[in-house]
Amino acid sequence: MTTAVPLMARIGIDVGGTFTDLVAAVPERGLVVHHKEPSMPADPSRAVADGLAAILAQAGLRPEEIGGITHGTTIGLNAIIQRRGARIALVVTEGYRDILEIGRSRMPSSFDLYAGKEEPLVPRDRIVEISARLGPGGVPVAEPDAPELDRVAARLRAIGADAAAVLVLHGYTDPDFEEGVAAGLRARLPELPLMASATVWPEVREYERALVACLNAYIQPLMRDYFGRLESRVRALGVPAPIFISASNGGSMSLRSAAERPIETVLSGPAAGVAAAARLGMGAIVTFDMGGTSSDIAVTVNGSPELATHTTVGGLPLIVPVVAVSAIGAGGGSVVRVDDQGVLKVGPESVGAEPGPVAYGRGGDRPAVTDCYLATGLIDPATFLGGRMRLDADAAGKSLADLATRLGSAGDGAAEEAAHRVASGALRVATAGMATELQKIMAQRGLDPRLFTLVPFGGAGPTHAAMLADEVGITHIVVPPTAATFCALGAAGADLRRDFARSLRRRLDPTSAARLADILGELSGQARAWLTEQSAAAAGSSLSYSADMRYSGQAYELRVALDPGRFEVAAISEAFHAEHERLYGFRDQHAPIELGTARLGVVGPVAELPSAAVRPGTGRPTPHGRRQVLLAGAWHAADVHLRTTLGVGDAFDGPAIVEQDDTTVVVPPGWSGDVDGAGNLHLHRKA
Incomplete structure (x- = not known):
């Protein structure tokens, strides 16, 4: 009698503003299942629990068959951006009470004399000085005695902070010294979460190190509360598997580690997608994540995402390592507008998920990039999101025609043609802006984009990818099977x-x-x-x-x-x-x-994720349909293929459209497409 080998399914979760994406990967079955659950901003853990129950049923899994859950979240990031974190205090070396006020003494804008200064994360009245200091060589200059620790503890108790951080000058030279100061205060205030900056991140530059420690303390109570609710809801479903949290460096960590160091998770969403793209084994790649608000890129060379040690979160510098993701332009919800000088512009303002683009029919009256995709035929109003959400093409066209009037390019009885011209022009403006930023970022790294493969994901990434590739000279694009839930897939397989x-x-x-x-x-x-x-x-x-x-x-x-x-x-x-x-x-x-x-x-490393099972193709797939699309100012009759009907080895020429339930892939004239053994769609620009 043989005993069945227990399954070790992995679940990846990515919480977004509109949808919570889930991916279930079962290596033993070669199964990859994805699911979208409407997000619940008031309590994201509810959407996670509902989505987890749904994907278990969809994949035919029992709760005990899950080997691990990895969850990416933007709760900490949003708390920092919106300044909705905990009431915190900061203990600093005597004489450095104004460290957060002074910062780097830089103006917010070199060209705006009226730009307001960023508010300090910790007000001056919640910063307490202590007689503790190290020299630049690590030798103690001042050490706090018991009365000094008693005084500082009494002051912290009077402040009534939810959490606190400790910063000793030159603390990076001897983290044990700074940790000793923190331990002395913890002994007097056992109820107060308190962490030393050198324990969080022992790197030089006191201002930046102070911010890392303060940001960690700022979001820690909120994150611990959320992680507690998350674990309770997961366990209520009968799932005993360990829970991991996606990290900003593209990896993951245990729930306990994330609760202690939540600052390392604030940029986990984009990082998970980049990590998933690196595992495609395509060599040198540029990832292109185009969502509703913006488009982000990251560079991967030799199979490893590039890490940055300095970034900005909510206007504040952050020096912990993160996957180097750079915003390069507009998203699907970016507003198309005419400025005061009569020039067509795209973004940076976004219509957001509510009311959304005009075509969504939710009350939006400002056209967005998604409306341009609709007006040019790149997306079908009847098949958007697999047909679950019908779009209003007439409303999108009218809003774009109104812009044409402001541009002075609408003629009598030519509203539809004017809308087409504006939509095509807006897409070219958006693409030019993206290409400029991408080339600048690549040049700063000493890299040539023409030697890289473009990997698009997010809802609009595959739709816009070929336009961007044409503009910068990239000749190879790889669209993964589940592009719109790619960050959740990255979380499921995160090391x-x-x-x-x-x-x-x-x-x-x-x-x-x-x-x-x-x-x-x-x-x-x-x-x-x-x-x-x-x-x-x-x-x-x-x-x-x-x-x-x-x-x-x-x-x-x-x-x-x-x-x-x-x-x-x-x-x-x-x-x-x-x-x-x-x-x-x-x-x-x-x-x-x-x-x-x-x-x-x-x-x-964690176990390798399976590739989705893809049936063999016929070599030359039969189009599902045909429609007119406007690309680069000219109309073309494009074949329409369904991603679910494309098999391994299938190949076709552009102009073509590939529709799937979470995105649309555009294959322009001069490009060809083919499907590899893992179900990835490769687009090649012909010589």
């Missing part, structure tokens, strides 16, 4: 990942190289201990080493990958010279090199 850092700020010599090796060794131990806490097997884990370096006198540092075990001066120097030469075209062999921050990344 466990965390990044560690420690700043040195020393000139490179044998002594500092040895110190770098010691620090990387300490970080390795922390990384392995973290993996153990996540209940992950360390056998399949991998570590990556890098350091921020610069030539002496330079204002900015380069992040340079280091070979494990080769931390001698010659190897470190050559790695930096080579990276500097790659980016800037030269090296300076005689200039001193300065070490900035040592960095280590740890990855604990």
Whole structure:
């Protein structure tokens, strides 16, 4: 008698403003199922629970057959942007009470003398000074005694904060010192969540490190409350599987780790999609995530998403590593308008999900990019979202014709033609703006977009991808099978990942190289201990080493990958010279090199996700229909294919439209399409 092998299905969840996307992947069955559940902004965990119950039924799974759930959320990000976090306090070294007020002493806008300054995250009356300080070499300059700790604790108690952070000057040089100060305050205030900045992120730059600690404290109570509700609802469904949270670096972490360090999850949504695209195995790719409000890109080289160590969240600098995602332009809901000078513009304002584009019929009266897709025939009003939502093409056309009147291009009895001209022009304006930003971003990284494959996802990404590719010279596009739920798929397959850092700020010599090796060794131990806490097997884990370096006198540092075990001066120097030469075209062999921050990344891989089962094709698929589409100012008769009827090996030429229940793929003239064994749709521009 044989015993059935238990299934280990993985569930990925991505909570959006309009829909909560879920993907169930069952490797043993080769099954991938996706589901969209209307979001509930008042309590996102309800939509997660309802969607989880629905996808279990859809996939034919029992609760005990789930091996893991990975959930991406924007709750922390929205709390920061809307300034709806906890009431927090900050404890700082004596004399640095104005650290958040002063910041970097930069104007919000160099061209606007009336631009208001960003409000500090912590008001000055909730910042408490303490007699604790380290020198730049890590030697204590001032240490708080018991009466000093009693005084600070009494002040924090009087403030009535929900959480607090501790920042000691030069705390990154000796995180244990700053943690000792925090521990002394915790002993006196056991009810107050309190974390040291060097424990959250021990990197140089006091202002940015203070913000990381404050932001972590700011969203921690909110996130812990949400995670508690989430776990309760999941367990109420009878699901015993561990719950993981998507991280901003493209990986994931346990629910407990996310509750302790929620700041590492604030940009998890876009990062999960980039991580999923990297697993397609397409080499050098540019991901293109076009949603309702904006379009985002990220670059992946050698199968690994590019990480940034500096980004901005809600107008505040954030220095923890995140997948380098850049906003490059309009989304499907971006408003098409005519400015005061009579020029056609697209965005940056969005109509949002409510009321949405004019074609949605929800009261919107301003045309958006989606209305332009409709007017040009790129999307069918009867098959939008698989036919579950019919669009009003006449209303979209009328709103665009009204814009034509403002542009002075509408003639008598030519309202429909005028609407077509405006829609086509708006799409070209949006594409030109995207292309300009994409080329600028690629040039800053020393990369040529023509050597990359474009991977579009999001509701509008596959619709606009070929237009963007034509503009920048990309000749290969790969559209995954479940493009509109791609971020949820990325969450389902996200590896466990965390990044560690420690700043040195020393000139490179044998002594500092040895110190770098010691620090990387300490970080390795922390990384392995973290993996153990996540209940992950360390056998399949991998570590990556890098350091921020610069030539002496330079204002900015380069992040340079280091070979494990080769931390001698010659190897470190050559790695930096080579990276500097790659980016800037030269090296300076005689200039001193300065070490900035040592960095280590740890990855604990999860099981590979299966590809969706795709039947063999006939080679030349029969079109489902045919319709007129307006592309680049000219009308074309395009074949219409259904994604569900395309099989492996099927190939066709543009102009063509491929419709699926969550998006529409546009294949312009001069392009061809074919389906690979995993169901990915490849578009190639003909020579």
